[in-house]
Amino acid sequence: MRERLEELRRHGLAAVEGASDEDALRAQEIQLLGRNGALTVLLRELGSVPAEQRPQLGAAANQIKDALAAAIGARREALRQASLQRELSGAGFDASLPGPPLPSGGLHPLTRVSRELEDLFTSMGYRVLDGPEVETEEHNFDALNIPQDHPARDAFDTIWVTPPGSGAARGGAVCLRTHTSPVQVRALRRFGAPLRAIAPGRVFRQETQDASHDHTFHQMEGLVVDRGVGVAHMLHAMHALLEGLFGRQLETRLRPGYFPFVEPGFELDARCPFCSGGCRVCKQSTWVELMPGGLVHPNVLRACNVDPEVYSGFAFGLGLSRIAMLRYGIDDIRWMLSGDLRFLSQFPA
Numbered sequence: 001m002r003e004r005l006e007e008l009r010r011h012g013l014a015a016v017e018g019a020s021d022e023d024a025l026r027a028q029e030i031q032l033l034g035r036n037g038a039l040t041v042l043l044r045e046l047g048s049v050p051a052e053q054r055p056q057l058g059a060a061a062n063q064i065k066d067a068l069a070a071a072i073g074a075r076r077e078a079l080r081q082a083s084l085q086r087e088l089s090g091a092g093f094d095a096s097l098p099g100p101p102l103p104s105g106g107l108h109p110l111t112r113v114s115r116e117l118e119d120l121f122t123s124m125g126y127r128v129l130d131g132p133e134v135e136t137e138e139h140n141f142d143a144l145n146i147p148q149d150h151p152a153r154d155a156f157d158t159i160w161v162t163p164p165g166s167g168a169a170r171g172g173a174v175c176l177r178t179h180t181s182p183v184q185v186r187a188l189r190r191f192g193a194p195l196r197a198i199a200p201g202r203v204f205r206q207e208t209q210d211a212s213h214d215h216t217f218h219q220m221e222g223l224v225v226d227r228g229v230g231v232a233h234m235l236h237a238m239h240a241l242l243e244g245l246f247g248r249q250l251e252t253r254l255r256p257g258y259f260p261f262v263e264p265g266f267e268l269d270a271r272c273p274f275c276s277g278g279c280r281v282c283k284q285s286t287w288v289e290l291m292p293g294g295l296v297h298p299n300v301l302r303a304c305n306v307d308p309e310v311y312s313g314f315a316f317g318l319g320l321s322r323i324a325m326l327r328y329g330i331d332d333i334r335w336m337l338s339g340d341l342r343f344l345s346q347f348p349a
């Protein structure tokens with residue numbers, strides 16, 4: 001028994017020293033000290049040696065166990081140091097291996113749709129304009145032929161910054177713009193006619209949120225003012241927009257619509273791009289509302305110092321949020337501004 005213990009010590013220490021890496025060392029450790037390892041097997045046999053020899057042999061076995069454990073610990077540390085040295089010295093470092101993948105961001109669906117439409121319209125000679133999100137009552141309403149007592153104001157659930165009608169002069173009040181239409185006014189006053197412009201941006205309304213309403217959403221205004229502009233020009237622009245969005249020409253229909261800043265005013269519908277016989281998106285009607293528009297009201301032109309006897313124009317107001325939802329099959333507008341990565345990461349670069 002004693003000899004076998006001695007043999008185990010010698011053989012064990014040599015094996016530990018000879019382990020060339022951490023895996024080999026671990027294998028040795030299991031073989032020597034593991035639950036079914038050599039030492040355990042010997043200790044089990046201890047029960048069959050004469051009782052008077054047991055304490056001595058037991059003590060010897062424990063010594064060997066400690067010695068082996070210490071040797072394993074030392075060897076492990078030595079192997080670690082060696083591998084660290086190797087890494088630090090650059091040997092074994094392969095600079096041609098690909099690095100860990102870096103997560104990359106994507107473009108928000110609204111940004112995508114907006115940029116696509118900006119490209120399309122700039123290619124047709126439109127300029128892309130911007131306007132303030134905090135807007136005066138005068139730009140947001142009065143100049144658009146919606147005077148203070150006009151019933152159409154109620155439709156706009158406005159978020160007022162200062163009370164409507166307040167301020168030194170009439171129109172001195174301030175609100176969060178309820179639509180992108182005030183950019184029409186700013187653009188015409190600044191650049192005059194003729195003018196072709198689109199204006200994408202955020203708008204705000206006091207809305208109860210649900211799957212299709214949010215207090216903050218996106219629109220894109222379109223405006224063309226020139227001599228002799230009529231409904232046919234408006235339809236052409238709308239069809240170009242549609243084709244740009246859906247990649248094909250969809251059947252459309254024009255319904256009368258009322259907006260104080262256009263006369264006549266229309267609603268453009270298109271055949272549902274997702275079905276032929278009715279689906280959830282078109283609410284079984286096979287038509288989807290795409291955008292309102294019309295010929296710019298002479299009062300609006302006048303308010304912008306453009307002579308309605310010389311110039312005419314059309315305007316439309318595209319619901320960008322809704323269009324992005326249609327385009328990407330997004331079923332709840334609240335995802336748009338949620339900032340939720342589970343949503344956003346579905347639109348990789």
Ligand code: DAH
Binds near residue numbers: 179180222294316
């Ligand atoms: N500004 C309107 C809204 O937000 C949409 C609109 C309708 C814009 C007709 C237009 C237009 O330019 O001609 O409800």
